[in-house]
Amino acid sequence: MFDFCLHVLTLACLYGLMALALNLQAGYAGLLNFGHIAFVGVGAYAVGIGRLAGWPLPLSMLAGVACAMLLGVAVARLGRNLASDYWGIATLAVAEIVRIVVLNQSGMAGGAQGISALPGPLDALPETAQPLAFAVLGLFAVALAAWLSARLAASRFGRALRLLREQPALASCLGYDLGRLKRSATLASAAVAALAGSLLAGYTHFVSPDYLLAAQTFLVWSMLMIGGAGRVAGVLLGTVLVQGVYSFVPLARDLLGLGSETVGALRLGLIGAILLLCLLWRSAGLLPERLRTLP
Amino acid sequence: MLQFLFDTLSRSSDLALIALGLSLVYGLAKFPNIAHVQYAMLGAFASVVLQRAGTPLALALGMASLLAGSLAVLCNLWVFSRLRRQGPAIAMIGSLALAMILVAAALAGHGASPLAYRLPLSAPWVLGPLFVAPNQALAMGVTLAVLLACTWLLLGTRQGRAMRALACNPPLAAAAGLDAERIIHAVHFLGAALAGLGGALLALNTGAYVNLGNDLLLPIFAAAILGGLGNPLGAVFGGLLIALAETLVTNLNIGWLYGQPMAFVPAGYIGAASFVILLLALLLRPYGLFDREVRRV
Amino acid sequence: MSTLLTVTGVTKAFAGNAVLQGVDFAIGPGEIVGVIGPNGSGKSTLLNAISGFTPVDAGRIELGGAPLQRLAPHRIHGLGLARTFQLPAMPEKMTVFEVLLAADNRRHGFWASLCGGAEQRAQEAASRALATQWLGELLLTGVRDTPAAALSGGQKKLLSVGCALMGNPRLLMLDEPTAGVHPNLRRDMVAMLQGLAARGIALLIVEHDMHFIGELCQRCIVLDRGRVVAQCTPAQLSQHPQVLQAYLGSEHPVVLEAAV
Numbered sequence: 043m044f045d046f047c048l049h050v051l052t053l054a055c056l057y058g059l060m061a062l063a064l065n066l067q068a069g070y071a072g073l074l075n076f077g078h079i080a081f082v083g084v085g086a087y088a089v090g091i092g093r094l095a096g097w098p099l100p101l102s103m104l105a106g107v108a109c110a111m112l113l114g115v116a117v118a119r120l121g122r123n124l125a126s127d128y129w130g131i132a133t134l135a136v137a138e139i140v141r142i143v144v145l146n147q148s149g150m151a152g153g154a155q156g157i158s159a160l161p162g163p164l165d166a167l168p169e170t171a172q173p174l175a176f177a178v179l180g181l182f183a184v185a186l187a188a189w190l191s192a193r194l195a196a197s198r199f200g201r202a203l204r205l206l207r208e209q210p211a212l213a214s215c216l217g218y219d220l221g222r223l224k225r226s227a228t229l230a231s232a233a234v235a236a237l238a239g240s241l242l243a244g245y246t247h248f249v250s251p252d253y254l255l256a257a258q259t260f261l262v263w264s265m266l267m268i269g270g271a272g273r274v275a276g277v278l279l280g281t282v283l284v285q286g287v288y289s290f291v292p293l294a295r296d297l298l299g300l301g302s303e304t305v306g307a308l309r310l311g312l313i314g315a316i317l318l319l320c321l322l323w324r325s326a327g328l329l330p331e332r333l334r335t336l337p
Numbered sequence: 338m339l340q341f342l343f344d345t346l347s348r349s350s351d352l353a354l355i356a357l358g359l360s361l362v363y364g365l366a367k368f369p370n371i372a373h374v375q376y377a378m379l380g381a382f383a384s385v386v387l388q389r390a391g392t393p394l395a396l397a398l399g400m401a402s403l404l405a406g407s408l409a410v411l412c413n414l415w416v417f418s419r420l421r422r423q424g425p426a427i428a429m430i431g432s433l434a435l436a437m438i439l440v441a442a443a444l445a446g447h448g449a450s451p452l453a454y455r456l457p458l459s460a461p462w463v464l465g466p467l468f469v470a471p472n473q474a475l476a477m478g479v480t481l482a483v484l485l486a487c488t489w490l491l492l493g494t495r496q497g498r499a500m501r502a503l504a505c506n507p508p509l510a511a512a513a514g515l516d517a518e519r520i521i522h523a524v525h526f527l528g529a530a531l532a533g534l535g536g537a538l539l540a541l542n543t544g545a546y547v548n549l550g551n552d553l554l555l556p557i558f559a560a561a562i563l564g565g566l567g568n569p570l571g572a573v574f575g576g577l578l579i580a581l582a583e584t585l586v587t588n589l590n591i592g593w594l595y596g597q598p599m600a601f602v603p604a605g606y607i608g609a610a611s612f613v614i615l616l617l618a619l620l621l622r623p624y625g626l627f628d629r630e631v632r633r634v
Numbered sequence: 635m636s637t638l639l640t641v642t643g644v645t646k647a648f649a650g651n652a653v654l655q656g657v658d659f660a661i662g663p664g665e666i667v668g669v670i671g672p673n674g675s676g677k678s679t680l681l682n683a684i685s686g687f688t689p690v691d692a693g694r695i696e697l698g699g700a701p702l703q704r705l706a707p708h709r710i711h712g713l714g715l716a717r718t719f720q721l722p723a724m725p726e727k728m729t730v731f732e733v734l735l736a737a738d739n740r741r742h743g744f745w746a747s748l749c750g751g752a753e754q755r756a757q758e759a760a761s762r763a764l765a766t767q768w769l770g771e772l773l774l775t776g777v778r779d780t781p782a783a784a785l786s787g788g789q790k791k792l793l794s795v796g797c798a799l800m801g802n803p804r805l806l807m808l809d810e811p812t813a814g815v816h817p818n819l820r821r822d823m824v825a826m827l828q829g830l831a832a833r834g835i836a837l838l839i840v841e842h843d844m845h846f847i848g849e850l851c852q853r854c855i856v857l858d859r860g861r862v863v864a865q866c867t868p869a870q871l872s873q874h875p876q877v878l879q880a881y882l883g884s885e886h887p888v889v890l891e892a893a894v
Binding site for chain 1: 685687706707708711712716717719722723724725726727728729731732733735736737739741742743744746747748750754757758761762779781794797798800801
Binding site: 072074120124126127128130131132134135136138139142143145146256260263264267303304306307308309310311312313314315317318321322325 | 368369416419420423425426427429430431433434435436437438440441442444445448449551554555558559562566603605606608609612613615616619620
């Protein structure tokens with residue numbers, strides 16, 4: 043049971059990183075990125091392809107971050123003259139293209155089977171200490187990302203992003219280069235998401251095209267919207283809630299004797315229902331973004 | 338060559354009704370409804386289940402369509418009429434949540450395995466060089482008839498004029514005495530009924546399965562965006578283009594690239610064709626092929 | 635007299651409908667110029683064209699010798715041109731003070747913001763001092779911590795003027811600054827805007843209120859159907875035959891009497 047809790051905690055931390063990354067784009071800058079999982083997938087696959095190529099883990103992780111940022115530049119370029127909802131569809135398409143490419147690259151990316159026996163960042167530790175150590179690593183990473191996010195939100199850059207999100211025309215006539223602001227937010231988000239993906243691949247010692255399913259993006263989105271987009275505490279709360287539902291539904295299966303298809307349905311339905319209820323009754327999330335009163 | 342044309346038409350008829358419905362609803366509700374393709378999935382299930390239970394096929398198709406339409410009206414009443422006030426982003430995410438719930442419902446109700454109509458097996462008709470499955474012909478015939486009816490409804494009737502007026506300028510249309518809420522409900526009904534029928538017809542060839550909606554999401558959006566979201570008849574042409582691209586990619590002999598007589602694009606990449614077209618379309622013509630208006634950025 | 639802004643032969647058509655047809659005029663530093671004309675004469679389009687929101691079909695726009703007509707709005711702002719909107723929309727989730735701070739776009743880069751440092755802190759302190767000063771001058775100190783979207787229409791106008799001034803512009807373009815502003819405040823606004831002009835900031839003001847134009851402006855540009863039909867002092871307006879011609883039929887000429 044303790045190991046299971048550690049597992050849930052570690053996963054929550056990794057998804058928390060992804061949600062904080064998405065928050066940089068969606069929460070702060072108001073960008074509807076529905077292909078966020080592509081960044082995570084690039085980070086995860088970098089670890090896999092790095093192992094096949096015989097690279098050391100840190101180098102593969104770094105390469106993953108770099109590739110995700112390149113993808114980020116392309117995605118941001120795509121959004122230069124698109125209305126936000128059209129851009130959302132475009133990012134969804136980008137993520138699907140990435141997934142289809144890795145699904146069909148059986149030589150380099152393992153195809154549908156994915157790549158297994160991946161190295162993890164903590165392989166040097168004894169087997170029994172690894173779950174605990176990974177949970178601590180995850181907590182540390184999330185705490186760092188949360189601190190940096192909060193710092194960014196309070197800074198001049200964060201203020202510019204808020205103005206971009208709320209009144210783009212005003213921001214533009216006050217001298218902000220909207221394209222550049224969007225690109226910066228997307229790049230930062232891509233880097234953090236790719237790091238989360240590398241850690242996830244290192245934790246599960248496995249990566250497959252299923253990591254890149256659009257449903258994963260939607261899962262991260264529901265964390266953001268349930269908790270409260272634009273506020274770090276809200277995002278973390280949303281992550282804990284959604285990850286809790288996701289991890290403890292299988293427990294309910296054992297208790298109630300449900301089939302495995304029912305578990306999938308229950309997970310999806312519960313998260314969808316919570317998200318919908320949140321949107322209807324608390325559209326700003328459980329912990330809404332606060333007005334910043336400055337001294 | 339004839340077979341190629343026929344395959345293109347068959348695929349575009351699969352997409353046409355659903356894309357038409359999506360575009361119709363976008364024109365009024367002004368947000369991309371991600372749950373729209375799930376109406377098609379539910380329509381497929383409803384029709385297959387009814388047909389297997391002994392309902393005649395024509396009646397099953399009609400009832401599936403009505404069912405999808407009614408569901409959409411309920412969704413609009415409870416969800417979208419409230420979320421739309423908070424902007425397109427929130428409404429879009431709400432439609433995402435709804436899509437999750439609908440997929441979960443299908444998964445819980447039936448499970449992951451596909452479900453096919455109980456139809457007598459029939460040999461394909463051979464028309465000269467052409468092989469035509471009777472199911473395909475039926476789907477295309479019904480699609481064509483419904484498309485013609487929709488064109489007439491939109492362009493030739495009072496109701497259609499009211500819908501187009503409301504899509505162009507809501508305040509003005511309201512001032513002119515149009516009952517906006519009623520028309521929006523009607524359009525949601527019509528859009529989802531088209532999607533339900535489209536899904537039910539699609540299931541003639543593929544059977545009904547849980548991911549039917551998810552598999553349609555991007556091709557349908559690509560078709561609707563190519564035609565210009567909110568331009569219903571444009572969406573039909575968008576569907577034709579997507580179908581053409583997909584069929585072209587399937588049949589394209591790229592042997593010359595590798596110095597072999599025959600080589601084809603791997604089947605797994607065919608799905609990507611429509612996404613690439615979607616991205617190109619968004620880059621080059623952000624508001625669709627047939628749109629000359631100036632719009633918001 | 636040296637010129638700051640030169641507009642030469644600016645033409646713009648929307649879907650074949652000519653909105654600006656060869657507009658020419660110039661403004662010197664510290665000059666206060668009013669743009670008047672009946673509804674639909676192209677005043678707002680002219681402002682949008684100068685500030686880069688509407689690309690022009692033909693013609694030249696120069697600010698201090700630098701051509702503007704192909705630049706994006708943020709680049710034009712960087713050259714020293716600020717503007718306000720006729721109906722200013724303000725953020726919901728930012729306070730008035732925060733909006734003013736955001737209006738100062740110096741040192742807003744990602745790394746500078748993330749790393750902080752002494753220079754960043756100094757810039758932030760300078761912005762806060764400047765914002766506090768404009769809050770006082772625009773009589774907005776009482777609503778400093780209110781969400782900007784919750785202000786009244788008149789207060790939003792004042793706030794958007796404040797935002798424009800946070801960037802230290804050389805030319806400030808105001809689109810109907812007095813619409814919705816309380817009459818008592820209007821007098822204060824005249825004094826404040828004259829103070830700006832005294833510091834060398836040129837003002838280009840689109841306005842319907844002829845009292846305001848008459849008190850404030852040294853010169854008026856009269857637009858009609860996309861053409862400059864007259865340039866004269868406010869006092870000469872009611873004698874100008876083209877001006878009367880322009881206003882007859884669409885608005886009552888009585889509005890012009892007020893300026894005398």
